[in-house]
Amino acid sequence: MPVLARLRGLMHCGSPACRDRHERHGTSQRREEHERLARQQAIRRWPADAAAPTAAVWLEPHAPPRLVKRKPVETAAFEQHLLAAAALALQGQKPDLGKVEATEAADILDDLPQSATPAPQPGALCAHCAGRCCRIGLASHAFVDAALLERWVERHPGSGVAHALQAYVGALPERHVQGSCLFHGARGCALPRDDRSAVCNRFACDALQQVQQTTAVQPGTAVIASTGVNGRAHRTVFIAPDGRTQKLKDPAP
Numbered sequence: 001m002p003v004l005a006r007l008r009g010l011m012h013c014g015s016p017a018c019r020d021r022h023e024r025h026g027t028s029q030r031r032e033e034h035e036r037l038a039r040q041q042a043i044r045r046w047p048a049d050a051a052a053p054t055a056a057v058w059l060e061p062h063a064p065p066r067l068v069k070r071k072p073v074e075t076a077a078f079e080q081h082l083l084a085a086a087a088l089a090l091q092g093q094k095p096d097l098g099k100v101e102a103t104e105a106a107d108i109l110d111d112l113p114q115s116a117t118p119a120p121q122p123g124a125l126c127a128h129c130a131g132r133c134c135r136i137g138l139a140s141h142a143f144v145d146a147a148l149l150e151r152w153v154e155r156h157p158g159s160g161v162a163h164a165l166q167a168y169v170g171a172l173p174e175r176h177v178q179g180s181c182l183f184h185g186a187r188g189c190a191l192p193r194d195d196r197s198a199v200c201n202r203f204a205c206d207a208l209q210q211v212q213q214t215t216a217v218q219p220g221t222a223v224i225a226s227t228g229v230n231g232r233a234h235r236t237v238f239i240a241p242d243g244r245t246q247k248l249k250d251p252a253p
């Protein structure tokens with residue numbers, strides 16, 4: 001590092017690469033320290049649960065969910081989208097998967113470990129997160145496409161695409177999380193799992209993938225989930241192996 005930078009008390013030479021490296025190192029040190037203190041706190045408060053192996057994950061912060069009334073213009077846009085999808089379904093055309101792949105939601109994992117009894121920790125993590133990933137469902141109209149409408153019709157013998165449209169519009173909650181999918185209601189997704197798109201049912205962010213993979217191998221794993229940026233957490237919870245979620249005090253040093 002140049003002498004001048006050292007004299008100015010800088011920990012890097014000022015070049016973008018050096019600054020980046022320094023910041024990444026700082027983030028990783030802060031995370032490690034935060035996780036260490038959070039583990040200690042969990043062990044003091046819930047010794048039986050915290051005796052389990054523990055995985056630590058980080059979630060990106062998002063605004064606390066605020067419910068807002070669905071606007072007529074939003075309903076109209078969704079209906080327009082459904083009509084276009086229905087037209088494709090009636091013509092027997094498949095949806096443009098390329099469009100789906102262009103979204104963040106295309107990070108679908110096809111090879112996630114599947115266990116006969118799903119572990120409760122991944123669901124508890126998503127419940128704690130409150131569905132940050134569902135924000136992309138607003139512009140994507142909940143990923144409802146022609147194939148999904150066709151599947152709905154197949155599951156309801158004697159019905160047609162028009163019934164599928166009614167079912168999807170009818171399932172819209174009056175209020176949804178602001179800035180998020182119109183189906184993202186007060187209790188999470190208002191659509192039954194069978195009616196959700198494959199993207200919705202299978203998307204897993206990095207943190208969820210980590211918890212799914214860890215608990216598939218070690219079902220008794222506890223989870224420390226911290227929400228924050230650059231290793232600075234503003235919310236941390238402890239998820240016990242049975243899925244109970246307990247808030248930790250800010251364990252920052």
Ligand code: SF4
Nearest residue numbers: 126129131133205208
């Ligand atoms: S997949 Fe990730 S972002 Fe989506 S709800 Fe679960 S934890 Fe949150």
Ligand code: SF4
Nearest residue numbers: 134137181184189200
């Ligand atoms: S349909 Fe449900 S799971 Fe899919 S984006 Fe909307 S709220 Fe999320």
